[in-house]
Amino acid sequence: MKNTHIEHPEDSILTGDLSVLDWFCSMKGAKASLKIDGAPAVVWGTNPATGNFFVGTKSVFNKVKLKINESHEDIDRNHEGNVANILHDCFDCLPRTDDIVQGDFIGFGGDNTYQPNVLVYFFPKVIEQDIIIAPHTVYDCPTGLLKDAIASGLNYDIPSTDDVLFVKPNVEFGVTPKIIEKCKFARQMAQLVTFVDKKDKRELEKKLNKCIREGIDTDDDNGLISFWKLVQSIKHDFLNMFIHDADFNTFIYDGDTVQEVDGEGYVMWNSIGTYKLVDREVFSHANFNQSQFGRV
Secondary structure, three states: OEOOOOOOHHHHOOOOOOHHHHHHHOOOOOEEEEOOOOOOEEEEEEOOOOOOEEEEOHHHHOOOOOOOEOOHHHHHHHOOHHHHHHHHHHHHHOOOOOOEEEEEEEEEOOOOEEOOOOOEEEOOOOOOOOEEEEEEEEEEOOOOOHHHOEEEEOOOOOOOOOOEEEOOOOEEOOOOHHHHHHHHHHHHHHOOOOOOOHHHHHHHHHHHHHHHHHOOOOOOOOHHHHHHHHHHHHHHHHHOOOEEOOOOEEEEEEOOEEEEEOOOEEEEEOOOOEEEEEOOOOHHHHHHOHHHOOOO
């Protein structure tokens, strides 16, 4: 897939594309990774255009002004503030590789508790390495240019080094007869639904996100919204089939309340496509309302 935004399964059906119902049921080539709530996204590897090692943010994929950093001087020219500081350490610490990899930055070593974004990660001991990265994506560049990079899930482990702790928990999952039956029912229900075009889909997604952001229930009287909720319920059933072996605990803060959670969610890909599996009522709501959530 191109380096684009990964959709929620329930949003993908709004235009009448029902392929996600097959996606739920297919284990052909199926793999998944635990979503880590890190920031910023860091991209590194060998620039196919020059053969040199580089680091950067997702701006390395820009169509016009690519910010590819092959030196500390490039970093100072293209970035500033905390992002620049992070990239300087990444340039020094990340192992050289022929691949192009993307991961989420969790933090600098020397502590055992990190909150790079909304979620808080508690490790069993103080991290000795200089930086912590959660790798999740690898890119192919058939044209030799980063702006044309094609993304796929990272399906191999990157061993940690003395300088970098790579966090990539193993994930196991499966599909149940209940999920398969609900997908069959959803296909029948879809025959009674009026779908929207791509333009109206964008507007509807904004309204749905507003409901999530404000904690407002959506209107069940609308057939499309009822169908959207059905696919969302299939996603929740599917989410319950995922387990991981992370050696850290994950928490979310809401004012004075702290809740231990399994994680932000997962990204799963198979021969049909790639989608993110997130409990939006918890995590998307928290992301929309970061200012309301406490920090460690």
